[in-house]
Amino acid sequence: MIEHHLPALQVLLPLFAAPLLMFLVRWPTLAWAVTTAVCWAALLVSALLLEAVWAGGPISYAHGGWEPPYGIEYRVDTVNAFVLLIISGISAIVMPFARDSVEQEVPRDRIAWFYTAFLLANAGLLGIAITGDAFNIFVFFEISAIASYALIAMGRDRRALLASFTYLIMGTIGTTFLLIGIGFLYMMTGTLNLADLAERLPAVHDTSTIRAAFAFIAVGVSLKLALFPLHLWLPNAYTYAPSMVTVFLAATATKVAIYVLLRFFYSVFGVEFSFGVLPMGYVLMPLALLGILIPSIVATFQADVKRMLAYSSVAQVGYIILGFSFASTLGLMAAMLHLFNHAITKAALFMALGAIVYRIGSPRIDAMAGIARDMPWTMAAFVVGGLSLIGVPLTAGFITKWHLLLAALEAGLWPIAVFLLATSLIALIYIGRVVEAAYFRERPAGAVPVREAHPALLLPTWALALASVVFGIHTALPIGAAARAAELLLGGYP
Amino acid sequence: MNPHIVLRVGAKLLIPVIVLFGLYVQFHGEYSPGGGFQAGIIFAAALILYALIFGLETVQRAVPPGAVHALAGLGALLYMSIGIWSMLAGGNFLEYKVLLADAQRAEILGIILIELGVGVTVATVAITLFYSFAGRMRPEQDGG
Numbered sequence: 001m002i003e004h005h006l007p008a009l010q011v012l013l014p015l016f017a018a019p020l021l022m023f024l025v026r027w028p029t030l031a032w033a034v035t036t037a038v039c040w041a042a043l044l045v046s047a048l049l050l051e052a053v054w055a056g057g058p059i060s061y062a063h064g065g066w067e068p069p070y071g072i073e074y075r076v077d078t079v080n081a082f083v084l085l086i087i088s089g090i091s092a093i094v095m096p097f098a099r100d101s102v103e104q105e106v107p108r109d110r111i112a113w114f115y116t117a118f119l120l121a122n123a124g125l126l127g128i129a130i131t132g133d134a135f136n137i138f139v140f141f142e143i144s145a146i147a148s149y150a151l152i153a154m155g156r157d158r159r160a161l162l163a164s165f166t167y168l169i170m171g172t173i174g175t176t177f178l179l180i181g182i183g184f185l186y187m188m189t190g191t192l193n194l195a196d197l198a199e200r201l202p203a204v205h206d207t208s209t210i211r212a213a214f215a216f217i218a219v220g221v222s223l224k225l226a227l228f229p230l231h232l233w234l235p236n237a238y239t240y241a242p243s244m245v246t247v248f249l250a251a252t253a254t255k256v257a258i259y260v261l262l263r264f265f266y267s268v269f270g271v272e273f274s275f276g277v278l279p280m281g282y283v284l285m286p287l288a289l290l291g292i293l294i295p296s297i298v299a300t301f302q303a304d305v306k307r308m309l310a311y312s313s314v315a316q317v318g319y320i321i322l323g324f325s326f327a328s329t330l331g332l333m334a335a336m337l338h339l340f341n342h343a344i345t346k347a348a349l350f351m352a353l354g355a356i357v358y359r360i361g362s363p364r365i366d367a368m369a370g371i372a373r374d375m376p377w378t379m380a381a382f383v384v385g386g387l388s389l390i391g392v393p394l395t396a397g398f399i400t401k402w403h404l405l406l407a408a409l410e411a412g413l414w415p416i417a418v419f420l421l422a423t424s425l426i427a428l429i430y431i432g433r434v435v436e437a438a439y440f441r442e443r444p445a446g447a448v449p450v451r452e453a454h455p456a457l458l459l460p461t462w463a464l465a466l467a468s469v470v471f472g473i474h475t476a477l478p479i480g481a482a483a484r485a486a487e488l489l490l491g492g493y494p
Numbered sequence: 495m496n497p498h499i500v501l502r503v504g505a506k507l508l509i510p511v512i513v514l515f516g517l518y519v520q521f522h523g524e525y526s527p528g529g530g531f532q533a534g535i536i537f538a539a540a541l542i543l544y545a546l547i548f549g550l551e552t553v554q555r556a557v558p559p560g561a562v563h564a565l566a567g568l569g570a571l572l573y574m575s576i577g578i579w580s581m582l583a584g585g586n587f588l589e590y591k592v593l594l595a596d597a598q599r600a601e602i603l604g605i606i607l608i609e610l611g612v613g614v615t616v617a618t619v620a621i622t623l624f625y626s627f628a629g630r631m632r633p634e635q636d637g638g
Contacts, residue, residue: 008577008587016574019567065589 003052007061007074010045010084010130013038014123021116028103028111035115036095042126043092046084050481053081060132068132069193075132079485082336083129083259086343090251091122094347097460098244101354105156105242114154118248121147125256134182134192134268137260138175141224144256145171148249152241163236170223170233177220184213198268205273214278217264225257227321228291231314238310239363243354246306250313251347255339258320262335265324266489275327284325289419291318296426300433306363308430309349312389315423316342319404322416326407332486333479334403340478341388341396341471348385348464352378355453355461365434370443374450377458379438381465386431388468391424395472399479498547505547512540520613521606530609534616541617542624550628559625562618569615576607 002009017038024031053059053076061074068075076084098118106114124144128137149171153164186192188209189200204210219230226234234254238246265274274280292315299311316338323335355378356371357363372379388395401420408416452458471478516536523529545553577588585592590604 005581005587008581012574012577012587016571016578019570022563022567061586063587063589065586065591 003048005061006045006049006052007059007076007130008063010042010049010088011074011123011127013042013045014119014126018116018119018123021112021119025109025112028108029099031112031115032095032099032102035098035119036092038119039088039092039095039122042122043085043088046081046088046126049076050078050081050085052076053078054484069191069196072136073132073193073195074130075195076130078481078488079262079336080129080259082481082485083256083339084126086255086340087122087125087129087252090343090347091118091248093460093463094244094247094251094351097247097351097354097457100454100456101243101358104358105244106154110154114151114242117147117150117154118245120144121151121248121253125252128256129259132194134185134194134197136192138179138182141175141178141260144253145175145224148245148253151245151249152237154245155240155242157240159236160240163233163240167233167237170230174220174223177216177223179220181213181216181220184209184216188213194263194268198270201269201273205277211278214269214274218261218280221257221261221264225254225261226314226317228287228295228314228318231291231295231317234314235307235310238313239304239307243350243357246310247347247350247354250310250350251343254313254317255343258317258324258335258339262324262332262489266332271327271490281325281327284321288318288322288325289416291315291321292419292423293318293426296423296430300426300430302430303365304363305353305365305368305434306350306357308365308434309346309353312427312430313342313346315427316346316389319400323400323404323407326411328407328410329483329486329490330403330407330410332489333482334400334407336482336485337403337478338400340482341400341468344464344471345385345388345395345397345468348381348461348468349389351457351461351464352382352385355457356382358457359450359453360448365437366444367447368434369437369441370447371450372438373443375452378453378461379435381458381461382438383435384465385468386435388472390427390431393472394469396468396478398472399475501547505543509540509544512536512543516540520609523609524602524605530612530614531616533609534613534618535620537613537617538620538624541621545624545628550625554625557621559622562621562625566615566618566622569611569613569618572611572614573608576604576611580604 017034021031021034024034049059058075058077060068062068063072063074066072102111102114121144124140124147127140128144131137131140149164149168152167153161155163182192185197188204188207189197191197191200201210223230238250241249265280295311295314295318299308299315302308302311320335320338320342323331323338325331353363356368356375359375360367360371388397391397391401401424404420405417408414408420516533519528519536520530520533523533541553541557580589580592581587583592588604588608590601591597592600593604594600
């Protein structure tokens, strides 16, 4: 019986626990413990879901017993089971890290509220990924976004408030555009179910309403996923949010938005419409290339490592969109792989940085001078994550870049192959600056001596750092899942 | 105390009607336009009107912020508990018809309880927003 309810439980677990935490305001540690238990349970659910769809094909769950396409349907296939696993995996691994980090950065009487918002954000992201209903996607986008605004605003720096407000404005514009697009689709087809939309759209493809819907959805979701040049909210939001929130959002929020764009472009509108009738390849590819190049260069000039990694995240979104824009199996595989690889890599980097900030109280590069002698394990994890970000062989980052290269060569676009190698060097520069400061500079005179990070911070960091190496060597799971997902996306709705 | 006699009398006349109308919208939502969301806002409007005329302290003595918070959580929990109840009774999430032996009565029970949860949460969240903007949610943090 429980297997049948897995799709509902995936969202229900965090959603139900969130209001419960409101009654634990006086017991922050208990609130943390409940959140951790829920996150691990959600991970178990997504693992079971992935296993089930891997063996038995798509699963559909009709809410309230209303059969799709009339009711709200949760629909799990290999593509979103993979995304669900990324979200719940990251939130499960970040929770042991969160306890000390959140206690230090968030006032004690707000910790339970903080976890309430975290679980809501988590439920929202899982909901976006799992639902098969266009309007439901909008609702979950708002749930996760509003919770994220609250999470970001809880950062210690007062600029967190402004960062959160900017994100609020940009995010609201994004989701409003998405809603307008969905409204147009509903107007033309009379349905909100994604699979049903995919079936009905070809009959009305050649209308300006559908083209407008496409444009609104493309721009709205691009705002949420921080596609260059719509990324302006992202660096400040990531920089001033509490460490744990940055880890979680950087690894999941933009990924889920990319998934939604993939879903709409490939499954709902279909490859022929998105990349044949409408020249989206020619729109996305230049934006992706600029989005890799410019934020990477900007990242090399940052004095704040957190902000540097945030700009690097914008560049990484560029890589994913580049794979996406080839509209080929290899390109999509690279995009799906990078969703996964970048999530673990960037989470490892932000966690290592969070552990350093926990000790020295500042994410600035000068404050990190000579830190490697006092915190060798934390910095080693940062280096491993950095290598994966650059795309050194035997790391997860390499696997994605390799597939991107193959996709570019397959499309006959060898300048892009050269470009990919060149931009990897820029990543080497900005990671190198941190490594240089931490390993080869002296501790500033008068700096307080620091100790190695607490195991509770170090273990999750290393778990992800090792994961980014393991998935660089033992690639069967991510490549297998990505290949299946790419096939499924190119095939439209089965 | 308050010199605005017209406002005070007007509010005293209006507030019971507003609350009553809120109840009507709440429990008639399954037949006519309305439901928990609209009713919750109407309810909150009655309280906010009262606060505007008679002062925030008077309202908070009757409806303390702590209780409002608790109710906001409880409303959401009620909603989801019904969903879980229907899962335990053998249906899908929020499939009301399995709640009772008589499917039609079960549908009514389900929707009434769900809308009650929505109404409570929406009303209390709207009140919380008002309390926050009125700036007296956490007096100890006023300086910050």
